[in-house]
Amino acid sequence: MRRLAVVLVLAAGVAMGAEPAPVSMPPIPPLPSVVGMPSGIGPGPLAAPPMVPLKMGNAKSVDLRFVNVAQVIDLVYADMLQSQYVIAPEVLADTRTVSFRFDRAKGDIRDLLGEFLSSLGFGVVTKKGVDYVFKRKDDDKAEPDKQAFVYTPRYRTADYLARLVQPLFNGQFTMNRTVPAGAGSRARADAPPTSAAAVVDQSSDTMVFLGSAKEISMLKSVLPQVDTKTGEVAIRAWVYEVSTEDDRTTGFQLAASILGGRLGISLGAGTVDDNANALRLHTGFLDAAIAALDSDSRFHVVTSPNLRVASGKHGRLNVGQSVPVIDSVSYPNSSAAPVQSVTYQDAGVIFDVQPTVKEDVIDTDVTVEISDFQKTSTGVNNSPTKNTRKSETSMTLRDGEVVVMGGLSQGKDSLVTSGIRWLPSFMDGVLKGATRSDIVLVLQVQKI
Numbered sequence: 001m002r003r004l005a006v007v008l009v010l011a012a013g014v015a016m017g018a019e020p021a022p023v024s025m026p027p028i029p030p031l032p033s034v035v036g037m038p039s040g041i042g043p044g045p046l047a048a049p050p051m052v053p054l055k056m057g058n059a060k061s062v063d064l065r066f067v068n069v070a071q072v073i074d075l076v077y078a079d080m081l082q083s084q085y086v087i088a089p090e091v092l093a094d095t096r097t098v099s100f101r102f103d104r105a106k107g108d109i110r111d112l113l114g115e116f117l118s119s120l121g122f123g124v125v126t127k128k129g130v131d132y133v134f135k136r137k138d139d140d141k142a143e144p145d146k147q148a149f150v151y152t153p154r155y156r157t158a159d160y161l162a163r164l165v166q167p168l169f170n171g172q173f174t175m176n177r178t179v180p181a182g183a184g185s186r187a188r189a190d191a192p193p194t195s196a197a198a199v200v201d202q203s204s205d206t207m208v209f210l211g212s213a214k215e216i217s218m219l220k221s222v223l224p225q226v227d228t229k230t231g232e233v234a235i236r237a238w239v240y241e242v243s244t245e246d247d248r249t250t251g252f253q254l255a256a257s258i259l260g261g262r263l264g265i266s267l268g269a270g271t272v273d274d275n276a277n278a279l280r281l282h283t284g285f286l287d288a289a290i291a292a293l294d295s296d297s298r299f300h301v302v303t304s305p306n307l308r309v310a311s312g313k314h315g316r317l318n319v320g321q322s323v324p325v326i327d328s329v330s331y332p333n334s335s336a337a338p339v340q341s342v343t344y345q346d347a348g349v350i351f352d353v354q355p356t357v358k359e360d361v362i363d364t365d366v367t368v369e370i371s372d373f374q375k376t377s378t379g380v381n382n383s384p385t386k387n388t389r390k391s392e393t394s395m396t397l398r399d400g401e402v403v404v405m406g407g408l409s410q411g412k413d414s415l416v417t418s419g420i421r422w423l424p425s426f427m428d429g430v431l432k433g434a435t436r437s438d439i440v441l442v443l444q445v446q447k448i
Helices: 002-016 069-081 109-119 158-168 214-225 251-263 283-294
Strands: 061-068 085-087 096-102 121-125 130-135 148-151 197-201 204-213 233-242 278-279 300-302 306-312 317-329 337-357 361-372 385-398 402-418 429-447
Touching: 061 069, 061 402, 069 085, 069 096, 069 109, 096 109, 130 300, 130 337, 158 204, 158 214, 158 306, 204 214, 204 233, 233 283, 233 337, 233 361, 251 278, 251 283, 251 402, 251 429, 278 283, 283 300, 283 402, 283 429, 300 337, 306 337, 361 429, 385 402, 385 429
Parallel strands: 085 130
Antiparallel strands: 061 096, 121 130, 148 204, 197 204, 233 300, 233 306, 233 429, 278 402, 317 337, 337 361, 361 385, 402 429
16 A cells, blocks of 8 residues: 555656655565475475374364364274274375264264265275275275166076076175165175165065166176076886896896897997996887886886976875884973874885986986885884885986886795694695895986
8 A cells, every 4th residue: 555655646746747756665575485386486385284183082072173084083093992993095195174073972983984984985994803994996986876677587486596696796685575675785894885786585586686777787688598498308217126036137137138139129239328237228219118028027017107397306206105103202301201203204116306407418316216114123112114125316318318227126035834733844845935026217308
């Protein structure tokens, strides 16, 4: 203002024609230096004040106004949580200021800390009891909008599909409908918040998926490729009990001899496999093979199941009875009577098969059991003894292939005496006999 006044006076002097009087100008004060200003201007850069840690002491609440982010984090861990922690340099270099207010009596600081750090773009991970506070990447901080996708399976179950595609996503697939989508999906403290989740409803066999548009697009591409038909097979089987009197001749050898004489095939010739206990025949030989075995009186059909079974499922045929057997005995107390637990066991002819359909072959697990019960002479009293002949085998067959297998031999010795009671015993007639029986299985598995 002083300089302005002088200028006005000078201007007035000129207008009045007066002689101008010399005026002395005061010196202009120098400007303060600014950080980053070129050298030579001002006295030099100003040093930034050091960050002073905040102290809470015994106060029950904290109320901070316009303080550094790192100071707030340090205060929370050092004074409020009093736990081990490491703050990354990127977090300490953050120059943003925040206002922070918290009352200990109204809650736990840990419930607020995660949301507070997440809102600032920070994350925390705990390793061996130490909390590491770090700055998230830009792609971790972005949280795209989640979308819902409902899928109803065409051929497979929703449970099967969920277990198959679950490793492709970060989230969890649950069958508990009380768990909201996304709950428990973060396996780590630093996991991205975009983890997907899905709920499988077994009652309606439906899968509800919640995730980003990219994840849903990938799910739509994968599910039709794995939700395919499981495949079914038609199983035709004949279980023969073969009676032989020669201990050196098995039922399988006898079957091979009959088929060789009737069909002109033998082990290693005209067959697919020359295994010592299996014959593999072409599809056209099935009816002729069955007719040849049925015509021999030594072959008795025990069972001949015809089943239709889905791939991976069990087909079971049980012809017999369920017999009660003592399972366990318990004593409620020292003076009480014993309590017996009874279970029922199946006996008779049991045929169980489980096929697994593949592109070119069919993996087949076959179990054949022939059993009966008789009175116990040893072991647990009042509980029958189960006599069992059981065969379990796994094989790989081509579509329509026929296999003939043998095994499960059983021999019995008999002794019959005849005579007159009043004659000496050495005059009695004695008839000794030995019988042997084998089980032969003829099986065909064909895709439907």
